[in-house]
Amino acid sequence: MKSEILYPGAFPMVRVEFGEGEHIKAESGAMVACSPTIDIESKMEGGFLGALSRKFLTGEKFFFQTLRASRGAGEALLAPTVPGEIVVLELDGVNEYMVQKDGFLAGADGIAIDSQMQSMSRGLLGGEGFFILKMSGKGMLVLNSFGAIHKIELKPSQEYIVDNSHLVAWSTTTSYNIEKATSGWVASFTSGEGFVCRFRGPGVVYIQSRNPRGFGSWVRQFLPASE
Amino acid sequence: MVDTAPNALCFGDGFPATGVPCVVHVEGHGLTMAFLHNVHGTENGSDSVPFSDMTVSAGGLDHDQLVVKWNSPTEQRTLYLKNPDLIRAFRQAAPSHLSSPLERAAEQVRQVRKRHRLVWGVVGGSLLALVLGLWFGSDLLVELAVDRIPIEWEQKLGESAYRDFLGGQEVMEEGPVVAAVEEMTRRLANQIPDNPYRFDVTVVKSDVVNAFALPGGSVVVFTGMMKKAERPEEVAGVLAHELNHVLQRHGLERIVKQLGFVAVASIIFGNQQGLGQMMKQLGVELMTLKFGRAQETEADLTGLQLLYRAKIDPSGMITFFERLAEKDEGRVELLSTHPMSSSRAEQLKAELAAMPTVTPEPFVFEWDKIRTSLGVSTSTGS
Numbered sequence: 001m002k003s004e005i006l007y008p009g010a011f012p013m014v015r016v017e018f019g020e021g022e023h024i025k026a027e028s029g030a031m032v033a034c035s036p037t038i039d040i041e042s043k044m045e046g047g048f049l050g051a052l053s054r055k056f057l058t059g060e061k062f063f064f065q066t067l068r069a070s071r072g073a074g075e076a077l078l079a080p081t082v083p084g085e086i087v088v089l090e091l092d093g094v095n096e097y098m099v100q101k102d103g104f105l106a107g108a109d110g111i112a113i114d115s116q117m118q119s120m121s122r123g124l125l126g127g128e129g130f131f132i133l134k135m136s137g138k139g140m141l142v143l144n145s146f147g148a149i150h151k152i153e154l155k156p157s158q159e160y161i162v163d164n165s166h167l168v169a170w171s172t173t174t175s176y177n178i179e180k181a182t183s184g185w186v187a188s189f190t191s192g193e194g195f196v197c198r199f200r201g202p203g204v205v206y207i208q209s210r211n212p213r214g215f216g217s218w219v220r221q222f223l224p225a226s227e
Numbered sequence: 228m229v230d231t232a233p234n235a236l237c238f239g240d241g242f243p244a245t246g247v248p249c250v251v252h253v254e255g256h257g258l259t260m261a262f263l264h265n266v267h268g269t270e271n272g273s274d275s276v277p278f279s280d281m282t283v284s285a286g287g288l289d290h291d292q293l294v295v296k297w298n299s300p301t302e303q304r305t306l307y308l309k310n311p312d313l314i315r316a317f318r319q320a321a322p323s324h325l326s327s328p329l330e331r332a333a334e335q336v337r338q339v340r341k342r343h344r345l346v347w348g349v350v351g352g353s354l355l356a357l358v359l360g361l362w363f364g365s366d367l368l369v370e371l372a373v374d375r376i377p378i379e380w381e382q383k384l385g386e387s388a389y390r391d392f393l394g395g396q397e398v399m400e401e402g403p404v405v406a407a408v409e410e411m412t413r414r415l416a417n418q419i420p421d422n423p424y425r426f427d428v429t430v431v432k433s434d435v436v437n438a439f440a441l442p443g444g445s446v447v448v449f450t451g452m453m454k455k456a457e458r459p460e461e462v463a464g465v466l467a468h469e470l471n472h473v474l475q476r477h478g479l480e481r482i483v484k485q486l487g488f489v490a491v492a493s494i495i496f497g498n499q500q501g502l503g504q505m506m507k508q509l510g511v512e513l514m515t516l517k518f519g520r521a522q523e524t525e526a527d528l529t530g531l532q533l534l535y536r537a538k539i540d541p542s543g544m545i546t547f548f549e550r551l552a553e554k555d556e557g558r559v560e561l562l563s564t565h566p567m568s569s570s571r572a573e574q575l576k577a578e579l580a581a582m583p584t585v586t587p588e589p590f591v592f593e594w595d596k597i598r599t600s601l602g603v604s605t606s607t608g609s
């Protein structure tokens with residue numbers, strides 16, 4: 001299996017080349033185009049209840065798509081919904097990543113995707129909701145962001161502070177605490193912003209250069225108020 | 228290079244930030260590690276650390292990884308282990324000077340997990356209790372909430388529903404029919420001590436057999452229902468029942484119960500749109516006001532007592548519902564919101580039998596004239 005990012009920048013696609021019999025899991029709706037040899041199956045990962053609870057609790061799509069080159073080699077083009085960069089990671093079996101729910105675009109079959117419950121404080125204040133995706137296993141993992149993706153590399157004990165709404169993915173060897181960015185708890189709670197994550201290495205943190213929530217409220221001011 | 232699958236990540240200043248995958252073995256003297264790639268500062272892609280040189284702690288995102296640190300000749304190295312078998316082997320082989328930090332690390336992991344479970348258990352449990360409580364009629368909670376809602380809010384709520392309803396209706400402004408309904412309402416309302424509500428009666432020209440009272444005290448009577456009534460006491464019976472829905476704030480209870488559930492559900496599932504949608508839906512439901520069975524029983528019983536105090540023959544309420552149920556014809560909406568089950572009839576009759584007999588005081592209006600003005604032939608008389 002090979003992958004290539006087309007049109008890098010704000011509106012990229014990723015081309016995945018399949019050998020016969022190979023398959024990947026993709027976010028439902030990610031498939032843009034594909035060879036006639038590729039079959040698309042919508043599968044409920046973790047059974048009906050698993051999918052249902054994932055839908056309610058993470059707001060994630062009900063289905064993953066499975067793209068399978070069952071009738072010979074071929075290729076597929078995948079793209080995310082939002083404008084932003086795509087990055088391809090190669091998981092080696094020991095490195096694991098936590099991915100916020102909008103960050104997953106596709107993963108090779110060797111990648112295991114688990115919905116994980118966060119601790120209460122991280123779930124409440126972290127901005128990614130109570131469930132995030134844990135990616136482990138071996139193979140290609142494709143992430144997408146809102147805006148550009150920036151990689152922060154942390155040496156052991158090295159710290160870095162990230163606004164929680166800019167998080168895309170982080171390795172599980174890092175740890176983080178939620179901290180309040182501004183003084184005054186009232187402002188933090190009422191605006192839902194003002195919380196940051198203090199990450200501590202070793203490991204890698206991927207962040208996005210735009211904040212989807214910030215963008216949403218910016219757009220909203222131009223929409224006519226609904227009654 | 229090694230052919231076994233890596234089971235740990237090694238970090239150091241010269242290493243990439245994602246760490247270098249390696250295969251760790253626990254030996255008698257310490258750890259050996261074989262790197263998948265040749266990295267600088269290691270000999271032949273492998274390295275070893277004696278137990279005497281290392282310190283251990285818990286680390287990683289969930290504090291569930293074993294972190295081993297030591298100083299290599301060139302720099303500090305850190306190893307992250309999360310394979311449970313490997314960690315067990317390490318704990319068994321580790322000498323005494325590492326056992327207390329190991330115990331501390333293990334204790335830390337247990338504490339984190341325990342706290343995790345406890346917090347989620349408490350929060351999950353209380354959310355569940357709240358949802359179940361609101362949904363499966365812990366009416367106490369609902370009543371507590373309803374008690375805190377001022378009458379003025381209730382009136383505003385009722386008024387807006389009332390205006391929406393009147394939009395498509397033809398109202399009978401005055402005349403003997405309106406005067407009769409007002410007289411009945413006044414007779415009943417006078418018997419309610421400390422009544423905070425002002426009952427406004429509206430008569431709607433419509434063949435639909437219905438009458439309802441909105442939260443706050445707006446009472447709507449359809450001429451269709453008046454035509455079906457053979458005696459004024461039957462209309463008064465329905466009015467007494469409806470007024471008691473208002474007095475017991477049944478409409479408000481329904482709204483709070485449903486809103487409460489939706490509010491909790493939308494907090495859990497993070498769906499704020501659901502709340503707005505539900506508010507709209509409730510506005511519609513105010514019109515049809517389907518009450519719970521317990522509320523209907525309450526309105527029936529308190530309605531009978533109110534009729535009794537107002538010296539109006541209470542049997543009218545029972546005979547009217549029974550007759551409507553018997554010959555189900557036309558649009559009898561009153562029955563769809565108030566089905567006359569046999570248990571309801573029996574309960575009403577038993578209650579009536581237990582009441583001391585009352586000498587009814589007649590109404591001022593003449594029912595025959597009302598019937599005539601409604602276009603009903605009165606030849607069947609009395």
Ligand SMILES: [Zn+2]
Pocket residue numbers: 468469472518523526564565
């Ligand atoms: Zn009723």
